[in-house]
Amino acid sequence: MKIIIVLSKLEDAKKIRKILISHGFSDAVPCNTASAALIEANTDARGLVISGCRLPDMHYSQLKDCLPASYEFLLIGSANAVSTADSSIMSVTMPIRVYDLVNTVEMILNQAERKYRKNKKKPRQRTEKEENYIKNAKWLLMERNHLSEEEAYRYIQKRSMDNGTNMVETAQMILTLMYDEC
Numbered sequence: 001m002k003i004i005i006v007l008s009k010l011e012d013a014k015k016i017r018k019i020l021i022s023h024g025f026s027d028a029v030p031c032n033t034a035s036a037a038l039i040e041a042n043t044d045a046r047g048l049v050i051s052g053c054r055l056p057d058m059h060y061s062q063l064k065d066c067l068p069a070s071y072e073f074l075l076i077g078s079a080n081a082v083s084t085a086d087s088s089i090m091s092v093t094m095p096i097r098v099y100d101l102v103n104t105v106e107m108i109l110n111q112a113e114r115k116y117r118k119n120k121k122k123p124r125q126r127t128e129k130e131e132n133y134i135k136n137a138k139w140l141l142m143e144r145n146h147l148s149e150e151e152a153y154r155y156i157q158k159r160s161m162d163n164g165t166n167m168v169e170t171a172q173m174i175l176t177l178m179y180d181e182c
Helices: 011-022 034-041 060-066 079-083 098-121 128-145 149-163 167-181
Strands: 002-006 028-030 048-050 071-077 090-094
Touching: 002 011, 002 034, 002 079, 011 028, 028 034, 034 048, 034 060, 048 060, 048 098, 060 071, 071 079, 071 098, 079 090, 079 098, 090 098, 128 149, 128 167
Parallel strands: 002 028, 002 048, 048 071, 071 090
Antiparallel strands: none
């Protein structure tokens, strides 16, 4: 996952990048403006933005709001600045301890990876049109072949598995074949 470090002083961002790379994080990009960070964020599907409190072109909260939903956010700032931040924002206080920074980044990336895998496993919701194909194919099988609703559903399910297609495609094939017979 890409790590974007955005601090008002580019030298500081480069130092943090060097620390992260030396601890095994390969894809780290330093930036000194929020707009540059947003451009970088739009090149990858997901990642982490490490931001300072004060940026030359916008406030860190605006940057966080503009990021894609798949990006995580870590705030770096003084204890005073971090204490005024929203409680939902993960933060590390200055002066930064390398151990704290590396562990926090690792924890955030691991959580993001778990969340990504969990969301990836969810089957996609069928549209109303797709649901109608399946319902109509079931109804046709029930009428013509005198099957129960459950048997018709299982028939479509089995045929789709045998053919290596999804249930919607199988339902469409059944409807096409049955109506062609008429």
